Amino acid sequence: xxxxxxxxxxYQEKVASAxxxxxxxxxxxxxxxxxxxxxxxxxxxxxxxxxxxxxxANDLMAITGQKPSIRRAKKAxxxxxxxxxxxxxxxxxxxxxRMFEFLDRLISIAIPRIRDFRGMPDKSFDGHGNYxxxxxxxxxxxxxxxxxxxxxx
Numbered sequence: 001x002x003x004x005x006x007x008x009x010x011y012q013e014k015v016a017s018a019x020x021x022x023x024x025x026x027x028x029x030x031x032x033x034x035x036x037x038x039x040x041x042x043x044x045x046x047x048x049x050x051x052x053x054x055x056x057a058n059d060l061m062a063i064t065g066q067k068p069s070i071r072r073a074k075k076a077x078x079x080x081x082x083x084x085x086x087x088x089x090x091x092x093x094x095x096x097x098r099m100f101e102f103l104d105r106l107i108s109i110a111i112p113r114i115r116d117f118r119g120m121p122d123k124s125f126d127g128h129g130n131y132x133x134x135x136x137x138x139x140x141x142x143x144x145x146x147x148x149x150x151x152x153x
Contacts, residue, residue: 005097005101005104008100011033011034016028019031034099034103036093037099037102038092039063040071041068044088053088064098065101066094066098067092070087072084073088105141105142110135110140114137114140
């Protein structure tokens with residue numbers, strides 16, 4: 001038998017059936033499900049020091065287990081010393097098993113390590129079913145070695 005992530009198993013066995021009973025869906029496909037998780041890291045210092053983007057990409061790869069894609073500026077902004085096409089960030093899109101594994105680690109390990117954590121705000125929903133979380137310190141993830149981090153991103 002293949003490996004099934006813990007959170008996916010909980011969702012399929014308990015959450016989906018509870019949602020189906022509570023909201024009286026006519027079809028199983030109407031039950032909401034998590035489609036993907038997009039993790040983005042903007043690195044403003046990359047315009048001055050390109051090496052910081054490489055460090056950020058390595059940290060993001062350690063956190064997610066997937067190689068990030070480099071994001072480039074669409075427009076030039078002179079106040080930020082930014083030209084079109086400059087690398088300014090990186091992002092990873094997680095789906096299926098990796099998505100559930102990351103979400104499980106985020107909920108059970110990373111979020112409890114946030115200092116002065118007061119819960120997740122309800123206002124982070126955008127009305128289209130998307131939820132946005134901003135994380136100030138990436139060192140809350142156990143995959144990041146605190147001693148090797150030069151700057152908290």
